[in-house]
Amino acid sequence: MSDNPNPNPEATPEADPADANRFHTLEAVKEELGRLFDEARPEGAKSFDMDRITSVKGTRRQKLAYVEALNERAAVLKARERLSGGSVGYESGHAQGDLGGWGSGSGTARGKLSTREHSRAWAQEAAQALTKSLGGRSGVKALTSGSVDTVGMVRTGLYTLPTNPARLLDLLVDRRSIPGNEFEYLRQTVRTNNAAATPDSTTKPTSVFTVASIQDRARVYAHLSQPVPLRLLADHRELEPFLTAEMERGVLDALEADIVSGATGGENVVGLLEVSGTTATAFSSDVAQTLRKALTASQVAHEAPNGWVIHPTDAEGLDTLLTADGSYVGASAAGPVGSFSYKNVFGDIPVLVSTSVPAGTTLLGDWTQATLYVREETRLDVDTSGPDLFDKNLAKFRAEGRFGFAVNRPSAFRVVDLTA
Incomplete structure (x- = not known):
């Protein structure tokens, strides 16, 4: 992100939530949000519009993600200062009283709050107000025909394998956009290591590491x-995130099944x-x-497996499994009652x-030797048009x-x- 409040549009950077970490004080976060x-x-506008933000480029979702990251950064700085006993000393107009003319109906950023609390409240209210320009829900646009932005579940990049993976995709730490x-991509087809100690003036042994170029597609x-009746979506705020989570999970379940068994x-x-x-x-x-x-x-075989799937x-x-005397084979005497230990x-x-693997089959592997390619992150599209939906006040996801x-x-x- 550029420090220049009015950067050249031709050189405007992309909105990146990670850039929020470059702000080291609540004052700096407040100024960026301001x-x-x-x-x-x-000045003169009656509503917020994320599309008016030109100092950072990207989609409305990307800009919102940056705003929310700034708000989270403010929380981190607030907690850090509280633990260290420090204080934030600034007297800018936004932190005093009316937030620069914005949010005059809110009591969260005024009253008897300390200067440090002013900063945190100002940052939080700033993020909330900008979020409302996308329909009032974090990461989700107003419900109309078109696309609803969702929180991505498949990040790209290289990540550390989690200690307790929740699903098969967690094992795929190499994810590429x-x-x-x-x-x-290249697939190794032969792996023969013939390295050995060799006397002087003799021909060194040749190892064979053969790869093949593979063409594929997403x-x-x-x-x-x-x-879904629009009335239900309006009356029950939990219905939309529920549907979003269920449908995203369905897509990822299908992807994981294909990763194991093919499509x-x-x-x-x-x-x-x-x-x-x-x-x-x-x-x-x-x-x-x-x-x-x-x-x-x-x-x-000199492999370094890092994940089981059962x-x-x-x-x-x-x-x-029971022993001859009726005890559980996996019961751990060293652990609490009911605990099991199969470290051996x-x-x-x-x-x-x-359930990504079929019953009777288990996978053991070095999951760094596989790659997930992401062309389009999971998204949710909504349609309310046409006689089957619009005339009946329905929406389909x-x-x-x-x-x-x-x-x-x-x-x-x-x-x-595992089958006998």
Whole structure:
């Protein structure tokens, strides 16, 4: 972000929430919010309009995300100063009294608040007022035909694998945004390491690391809602975020299923269970022993697996294994009553219980060796037009995103058969 309050439009930067961290005082955050406020509602204007903000570029959603990040930054600075016993000393007009003519009906930023509280309240009210220009709900436009911005669930970039992944997508730490529908990646097909100690003046051994160039494309993942009466959306504020969350989750569930098993219906997504070059572990005696042998085989192959994915019914079968005397095999004497410990089976590797894998099959892999490509983040489209909707005062939602998946080194993944 530029420090210049009136930057050259030709050089205007993109709105980036991360840029909020460059402000180191509440005063600086307040001034930045004030500048955006003045742009969103210039002198004489009766309402806020995010599109009037020209000092940062991007969509209305991107600008709003930046405003909200500034508000969060103010909260962090407020907490930091409170812990350190510091204070914020500024006497600008916005922090005193009427917020520069804005929010005169609000008591949250005036009255008997301290100067520091003025700063926090001013920043919060600034963000809230600018948010209202998008329909009054954070990250969501007013409900009309068109697109409803949603909080993205699939971020792009390289991320650290979470300690307790909540879903399969959490294991895919390499996520890349692509400018078009097609993408190209390299897949390793041969991995033969022949490195060895060699005497002087002798030919060094040759290792074979072969890769193939793979051309692929992103696929559209989408579904529709049933028609929803607009009256219900107006009367129940929780209905819209509920529908948004449900429909986004449906898209991501379908994507995860294809990442594992591949797509049907002509889209030809190659999943982990279909790609050539993965390794396999056959069933051996019981589930616990089979899983442990899979880990051993991966270690012997010099792999570094960082995530298990197991179906809920298989996890249940493991947790209910009994010894000859009727005790649970996985019961941990060192832990609290009812706790289970299978560290001797899974090692220190996170275990994700998910229906993305079919029952009777478990995946163990180094998930850094796969990539998720994102062409379009999940979005929600709304339609209220046409005789079937407009005449009946109904709305229909469509959740949609475009994603691609690549297995860069299939040998890093092991398919474990848990069926006797």
